[in-house]
Amino acid sequence: MKELLILGAGTSGTMMSNSLRKALPQEKWNISIVDVEDTHYYQPGFLFLPFDIYTPKQLKRNIDAFIPKGVHLIQNKIDRIDKDQNTVILQDGVNIRYDILIIATGCHIAPEEIEGMQGPRWHKTIFDFYTFDGAKNLRDKLRDWEGGKLVVHISEMPIKCPVAPLEFAFLCDSYFSNKNMRDQVEITYVTPMSGAFTKPVATKELSYLLEQKNIKIVPDFNIEKVDTDNSKIIDYGGQEVAYDLLVTVPTNMGDEMTLRSGFGDELNYVPTNKFTLQSKVKENIFVIGDATDLPASKAGSVAHFQSDTLTENIQLYIAGKPLKESFDGHSNCFIETGNGKALLIDFNYDQEPVKGTFPIPGIGPLKLLKESRINHFGKLAFKWIYWNMLITGKPIPFVSSRMKLAGKEISNNDD
């Protein structure tokens, strides 16, 4: 028997276990998947949990609920990969030999990377919303917070779901407005980028949002440390921003397993071919989702598009044929703008987000780069699609893994 091993049973690993179990013959290929957790979290829901829009229960399922029959789930921590021996070593010392390996260990927040962030004020006045505990503790804090300076902050790029912090700021505006206390809250958005929006079309179309919602922006802020004694964040250039409540997205990093295995870049991401998803580490190792070092967004929808490429390429690899360079960096995400509205953006490695209709060219019903109510329902429907279609590997109607240009206002503006 041949062995295919998947590391990580989150969004990407679970999707791959479903699609490969269908694609590979049972009598020839064993498929196993390893994860240390026993819960599968719907991470996009962490954005809504702090505002009591979703309950904790809606965001959790048993991790084995979506692993198909015929795939062996191993609950353990991965210590490292011995690529020369084609073996994965688990924390309890058990070795698993593989013929093909898929790394899908995602990324996580690393607040310890920033001086002062994870001290005694962590989850008291300094919160993240990128973890289940962070989002839940922040919900409890917001429920009876009396107002003051609220700072929404990104520590450094890249982060998963790069628009989530901005959405968080927008949702704060509606949340405090609905509580009739918006005038007691000063919202500031602090980013290491040159602005909340950095691409020309999006900047032109969307800059009004910050003004409309009275959100102050501090760009080009590269945090050096959190000064908890004086409640302010300080950047390398000496800029300071004071807060009463700091909601930060700490540095995101890949799992340290890659470090222990002797590969991985300075943020523990795995060097990966951006078109084929084969690792640059060894030919029988493939990578998907947040664990890659690709210049694509780290998002569940992106992992979904990648899974089509990867499923095909694994079969080509087994057949000894050349891999397809079919992943184009396609990303597609809803951006919640508050007050029951949302935007939708669609882009890839080469094409910046533009206006148009989605998913059916000229018809929609969703509108790209424009606020609407139907986009908001699209965002909420994503939870249903995620649990019922996406991670179990069912195709999503009308949405193709390569980006379509039809129905979009593409100009020849190439900067």
Place this chain on the structure above:
Amino acid sequence: MNEKTLAGYCIRCNDQGYLTDLEQWNKEVASEIAQEEGISMTDKHWEVIDYLQDQCRKEVAITIRKVGKSGVVNIKEFYQLFPKGPLKTASKIAGIPKPVSCI
């Protein structure tokens, strides 16, 4: 797309002044961009520029962290060389694209 004359060369750039073709870059052009940014170039500056261009050619996404771990400068020194948004300024002088997010 815009065109701009820098140090006597006609250079293609975007509307924020970032070069759109690294092939058109040379040290004289870079020095003039640096001057516009209020920076006078030293050997250390050139070393950083060299590193950034190298990363760009390798298609590696450039981050402040990466520069800090490059062995060329640490982050504090990077700020001293290119005050106020060093990655933005240094990228402009290096003739490589401005670091961007997805929107």
